[in-house]
Amino acid sequence: MPRDTSETTTVAQTGEFGLIRALTQDRVQPPFTLLGPGDDGALVAAPDGRVVVSTDVLVQGVHFRLDWSGPEQVGRKAVAVNLADIAAMGALPTSVLVGFACPGDLPASVLTRLTDGMWTEAERAGVGVVGGDVVRSETLVVSITALGDLNGLPPVTRSGARPGDVVAVCGRLGWAAAGLMVLGRGFRSPVGVVNAQRYPEPPYAAGPAAAAAGATAMIDVSDGLLADLGHIATASEVGIDVRTEALQPDQRLQEVAAALGADAQRWVLTGGEDHALAAAFPPNVELPAGWRRIGVVTRAEFGVTVDGQPHSGGDAGWEHWKTS
């Protein structure tokens, strides 16, 4: 069956097996994929003898809006947020699986475009979409599971940071939050920040590089820098102090903030969804390429501070139900 991209053919008309064919045919699997879609399970290489695995669920209207993002962008985002978790463990991503729950009257083209976006991001990370499921639901829900390989290194958890460690980040901060405000005000530009909200571009290779450099703790910045450093601080029983001089907003962010009457520094410190990586490294380590020093690990009693002071910016991140 040729892939149907008509806007008028629905998921129900295409049917489960037709959809699976349309979603899986003509895809080129990378070497990690030993057996791709089409059977009860896929088979993925795990050369390390251990496998890192993580799962995320994204819901239309909660995690994405199809009036703000095209399906390709939502697909990219769904894969990116999950692969960022793999990278944040210090692992090289090896594969993703996807589950779709969707209404029967959804145009089938939305699913194929979502899948196209997933493959775009998967290929960026060097992995394949190796399997999945498509079922009926009133709400469009996308679940993603990613696998990764540690190449013989220990996993980099949130709990290994020690006082005196250097705190560093790799990747953008504040861009997705800026894009969210732009979209919320009804604008569609500047496209740089808007696209940062539509799909993050996590620096996947920076995760294994940090692990190889001896990172003591790592996390991807999904909730916001201070919130996610807070997760490291809690798990490691340490404090963390970041310096705003090392976290100056990009000129583009400052322009957007000025236009909207917003605080660009706050976006950098508390904005989520950029999926940068944040990590602690031993004091004298040479940071891998792309990583920049932003602070230092302190003792637990100091908590998470900004320039030595408790942060006064209000909420320190996003939590389901509680703050939304």
Added chain:
Amino acid sequence: MPRDTSETTTVAQTGEFGLIRALTQDRVQPPFTLLGPGDDGALVAAPDGRVVVSTDVLVQGVHFRLDWSGPEQVGRKAVAVNLADIAAMGALPTSVLVGFACPGDLPASVLTRLTDGMWTEAERAGVGVVGGDVVRSETLVVSITALGDLNGLPPVTRSGARPGDVVAVCGRLGWAAAGLMVLGRGFRSPVGVVNAQRYPEPPYAAGPAAAAAGATAMIDVSDGLLADLGHIATASEVGIDVRTEALQPDQRLQEVAAALGADAQRWVLTGGEDHALAAAFPPNVELPAGWRRIGVVTRAEFGVTVDGQPHSGGDAGWEHWKTS
């Protein structure tokens, strides 16, 4: 935080991080789990150097009804259907991950009871729930991903059956379909068939045993025996003939069918959701314990037949959207 089992505390009141604590604390992970929940990813043993992986999505009102099944039973089912896919590849299950999307006004106890059921089934299979996600959605959706290990054997796909092979099954057939009709008529007993609908009991160990015995093709019976043998026949480019004399309904099924005016033989041939395993074996193989011969692999032009005849029982299984 103590696990909250109050019927009156909602998911929204408990909050995302409180929920994750309640869902993960006090769980005992098996040896496969090298790093459990609480970080960006989990770490699972993959001694074979390859990992079998499969994902399923279950939606309230489509795959389960909380007025027909308790949350524990839904949790058992969600894990069982996914682990059955791992077993059907010939692999030993090693771990599961779970994603919940649920309304904020859902009682938090529903999630903890779902999780209790997942752990019940996971422990039955010797695996742990190693990670997950909890997000907000209007519809309750449960996504499950399972991993497994092939212990050095080739994966048993759907495509290796050859004419002359023996066709065999392990596990119950028709019970879930009988239970579905009982529940649909408003009854809650007999409990044997009703519980078979609420949660399958796949014979996990029979999958690796079949692989070790040289099974040429295998599938788990989710859509119905004839439909799933049809998947093997299509993938292997063969025909399959099953013999009703080897597929006689259990006495209990016959009693239920008589009471409801239904056809027990039809339940056995076309009823889904029991997640028995069906496989083809070389002609002279000694079948592993629990497996019983039900037919033979023929040539493709004969298709899937019952006692040498095309089956006249109507639809041969369940497909999303198309037939529902």
